[in-house]
Amino acid sequence: MTIQVGDTIPSVTLKWLTDNGMQEVTTDELFKGRKVVLFSVPGAFTPTCSAKHLPGFVQKADAIKAKGVDEVVCLAVNDPFVMRAWGEKNNASGKVAMLPDGNATFTSALGLTMDGSAHGLGTRGQRFALVAEDGKVTQLAVEAPGKFEVSSAEAILEKL
Incomplete structure (x- = not known):
């Protein structure tokens, strides 16, 4: 079942690559007591994701945070190494946290997976923002x- 407005973010443990090596992070840690904008892309280094989605949030991160948001998080069903490299390439450090969901655990718990097999991508996350x-x-x-219309940084900024 797809997560809905009013629902609680599912509790999941993920791994991300930090300056101190591989670290576990729970969604409880990320979301509890905080206001978070999370956007999901089908894949790091893919066309729309790299040309528009992530760069838009990097560019608008300060404006989004000025609206009382504690953190902006990019989620993708990619491994921690790919997410770190993609974040570095897009100067996301300090602006957008790059959250890998390598096994689609969190994306599945949200009910927002998609089948990208026809494009050689396997199970991925739908494009969304919350x-x-x-x-x-x-x-x-x-x-x-x-489509890329309702989950852009501009669209989310207008709703904050």
């Missing part, structure tokens, strides 16, 4: 397949 306050979803914008 706002959560203290672990509760307050806004959710899921894109129609192949």
